[in-house]
Amino acid sequence: MSETTPATSRRSFLTRTAVAVAAPSIATLAAGAFAAPASAAETALPDYAPVPPSALGPALNEQGYHVGRVERNLYWVTDGTYQAAFLTTRDGVVLFDAPPSIGHNLQRAIDQIAAANGVSNKVTHLVYSHHHADHLGASSLFGKTVVRIGHAETRRLLLRDNDATRPAPDITFKDRYTLRVGGQRINLAWHGTSHSADTIYIHLPEHDTLMLVDIALPGWVPIYNLNVSEDIPGFMAAPATALSYPWKHYIAGHLGRLGTRDDVVLHQRYVADIATNVRTALATVDPTPYFVKYGVNTWAAVKTYLDAVTDYAAAPVVAKYTGVLAAADVFTASSTLVVLESIRLDLGVGSQVHP
Numbered sequence: 350m351s352e353t354t355p356a357t358s359r360r361s362f363l364t365r366t367a368v369a370v371a372a373p374s375i376a377t378l379a380a381g382a383f384a385a386p387a388s389a390a391e392t393a394l395p396d397y398a399p400v401p402p403s404a405l406g407p408a409l410n411e412q413g414y415h416v417g418r419v420e421r422n423l424y425w426v427t428d429g430t431y432q433a434a435f436l437t438t439r440d441g442v443v444l445f446d447a448p449p450s451i452g453h454n455l456q457r458a459i460d461q462i463a464a465a466n467g468v469s470n471k472v473t474h475l476v477y478s479h480h481h482a483d484h485l486g487a488s489s490l491f492g493k494t495v496v497r498i499g500h501a502e503t504r505r506l507l508l509r510d511n512d513a514t515r516p517a518p519d520i521t522f523k524d525r526y527t528l529r530v531g532g533q534r535i536n537l538a539w540h541g542t543s544h545s546a547d548t549i550y551i552h553l554p555e556h557d558t559l560m561l562v563d564i565a566l567p568g569w570v571p572i573y574n575l576n577v578s579e580d581i582p583g584f585m586a587a588p589a590t591a592l593s594y595p596w597k598h599y600i601a602g603h604l605g606r607l608g609t610r611d612d613v614v615l616h617q618r619y620v621a622d623i624a625t626n627v628r629t630a631l632a633t634v635d636p637t638p639y640f641v642k643y644g645v646n647t648w649a650a651v652k653t654y655l656d657a658v659t660d661y662a663a664a665p666v667v668a669k670y671t672g673v674l675a676a677a678d679v680f681t682a683s684s685t686l687v688v689l690e691s692i693r694l695d696l697g698v699g700s701q702v703h704p
């Protein structure tokens with residue numbers, strides 16, 4: 350395969366989608382699909398329910414980003430799939446996350462706002478929401494002198510993973526830290542493992558805003574396994590913790606629009622419905638036929654039984670949320686399986702001691 354062809358295809362795809370839809374960086378996620386022959390992919394790809402208009406955000410500019418005001422001197426940037434935020438102050442700019450998919454458009458967005466308001470465009474501080482590369486991989490673009498702030502576990506993980514695009518934070522904390530820059534106050538807090546061990550709550554009380562990344566995604570269901578989360582009980586508890594803060598604007602790290610308190614409540618109900626249905630399914634689906642059929646192949650019996658429980662639990666949730674949350678029919682089954690495993694393994698439901 351030539352080296353230029355896929356890159357060219359991808360670039361032209363990015364250009365086309367930047368004009369056509371509000372999610373050009375979907376191309377980044379889908380880049381691997383270019384390896385498959387188009388004809389095979391076209392015939393094999395499933396159809397899904399339409400995305401509700403309420404899930405979509407503002408149109409992107411020709412460079413593939415949108416920058417908007419959250420409140421006063423707090424702004425958010427999106428490429429339709431990822432989000433970052435920044436605060437302009439008299440002493441420089443505080444940036445929150447640096448997703449590689451937004452990349453150089455972060456500084457372009459900052460330049461645009463700084464020029465319009467006659468303030469400094471120099472990023473002096475960079476706050477990390479958690480250690481994942483998809484939210485931090487453009488960190489190194491801001492150089493060595495930027496002060497990076499994150500959880501102590503973020504530092505440990507980044508030093509371990511040794512990725513040059515994500516320098517470890519210089520300032521770390523374990524439970525709480527208040528960052529003050531240019532007369533602005535940003536409260537950082539850790540409330541336990543949820544999406545990741547180091548996911549933090551970024552609260553800007555003077556801007557009525559909470560940034561909490563990879564938990565509730567406004568207008569959309571979580572992706573695989575409840576956003577590929579490390580601790581399911583912690584992930585399920587996070588919305589209540591988020592709602593215990595006073596705020597109006599929610600910056601989720603995904604997708605194309607800002608969130609509200611209603612978005613977080615809706616996400617919370619969606620996950621709670623999955624958990625309720627899993628408990629019903631565990632009490633309803635009879636494992637006997639699966640174990641009878643597969644005999645000594647224990648794993649085949651376990652897989653088909655748990656798949657049946659998952660399908661039984663997920664189907665009503667898909668029906669209820671299709672048209673309400675985008676991609677309910679895409680990812681609910683995957684998330685239902687991890688809720689099922691968490692209810693069995695974390696909570697011990699259905700566990701029986703041999704007599």
Ligand SMILES: [Zn+2]
Nearest residue numbers: 479481544563
């Ligand atoms: Zn993440």
